[in-house]
Amino acid sequence: MNSDDGRLIARFQHLTTELPAEKRLGHWHPELVDELYRTSLELEQRGLKKTPEYRNAMVQADQQAWRLVEWARLSGSDPSSPPASAPEQPDSSTEATDSPAPALGHED
Numbered sequence: 001m002n003s004d005d006g007r008l009i010a011r012f013q014h015l016t017t018e019l020p021a022e023k024r025l026g027h028w029h030p031e032l033v034d035e036l037y038r039t040s041l042e043l044e045q046r047g048l049k050k051t052p053e054y055r056n057a058m059v060q061a062d063q064q065a066w067r068l069v070e071w072a073r074l075s076g077s078d079p080s081s082p083p084a085s086a087p088e089q090p091d092s093s094t095e096a097t098d099s100p101a102p103a104l105g106h107e108d
Helices: 003-024 030-046 052-075
Strands: none
Touching: 003 030, 003 052
């Protein structure tokens, strides 16, 4: 993948992060929708939507959009300015609780 392709994917990732976060917070920027559409078409024309880089960028964009919404809700501020220390996200492999699993039967 060349550097132009990487920049295009990065721009699309930025747009797909910003727009859902703004929409979830009740803000709307119609001019960005047009840019998102044009960028999406260019990605499609270049065949970049089938690349692992594109898929990874979309997963990251979705996660970042949710983080921005949560930061904004917690701080009552603008979603584009996250707090100085971001809340830690638990790793999906370590989401188990510290308490043991309940026993299925009972002991007599």
